[in-house]
Amino acid sequence: MIAETIPHLIATMPATAGRIQADAPLAPVTWFRVGGPAEVLLRPADTADLQAFLRALPHEVTVTVIGAASNLIVRDGGVRGVVIRLARGFNAIDIEADGIVAGAACLDATVAEHAAAAGLTGLEFLSGIPGTIGGAVAMNAGAYGGDVAHTLDWAELVLRDGDLIRIPGPRLGFSYRHSGVPPGAVVVRARFHARPGDKTAIATRMAEIRAAREATQPVRARTGGSTFRNPDNMKAWELIDSAGGRGLVRGGAMVSEKHCNFLLNTGTATAADIEGLGEDLRRRVREASGIDLHWEIRRIGIPTQEGTP
16 A cells, blocks of 8 residues: 655645745754754745735744844754745845834844944944844844843834734833744834934944954854843853853853853754753752743754753
8 A cells, every 4th residue: 555645844835936945954044053954944035925925824834933043042853834034125224314224134233334324323232232133123132231122113023814013112012032022923124213423432332342242252153142041130141150050061062161151062062962051051050049040042943852951
């Protein structure tokens, strides 16, 4: 008897003007360079294309959105359903007198540079965040005295049913490294307010931010940025250091000696190594101080058999 053939998920996908790929490797696009493939990877052509695709996509199909993947662990078993990654068609930047409108695929640092070139101040902090505008809105990214919550005027989102909505910043329910972007929704564009400033002062501040990152963070390593959120009135790295976590190794993963709230892929790590090392740190800190660290790095996908805690 001939075995029944189960069609690949991509065979059931709606039409798209963008790029769609089955079993697409995700490790090469992540900063950690680890993880399994996306069952289906979609790079929509533009907002209208994304709307039409989601409107026609069966609701039971899971949708996962990724950006620059600078603050992300893709687990070794890959990601089921559709992974959406925005690229061309979502990278326009428009300068206005009192702000800047940017597509979700724009790099945060690029937006900061455009604002600086236009003599707009208030967005210098974006130059210290290694991600995209969509991700920055989704997680209320912040650094060096600024964050999205205090600068966002509005964000445009395509909801899971394909509807396009514009939400004022205050209605996104921002809290520390969190926003109220609905599950399955895709941030496609955002407006940030700024004010006229001195170009020399703006450039100086951005240079200070770059220098501070270089001096204190392993920016040239395979890493994923800050691993854990800072507890109230505390620094996660200090708790990790006090618990003996600096330089700790698990498989090919290592806690940075330079900044111990950063995990590194030393070259041979799996996603399980990295996530497992993070859980080792959480356990050590809990045992040493009674404080429960919470992940800031987003983790998606399916663990393999050896898995993580």
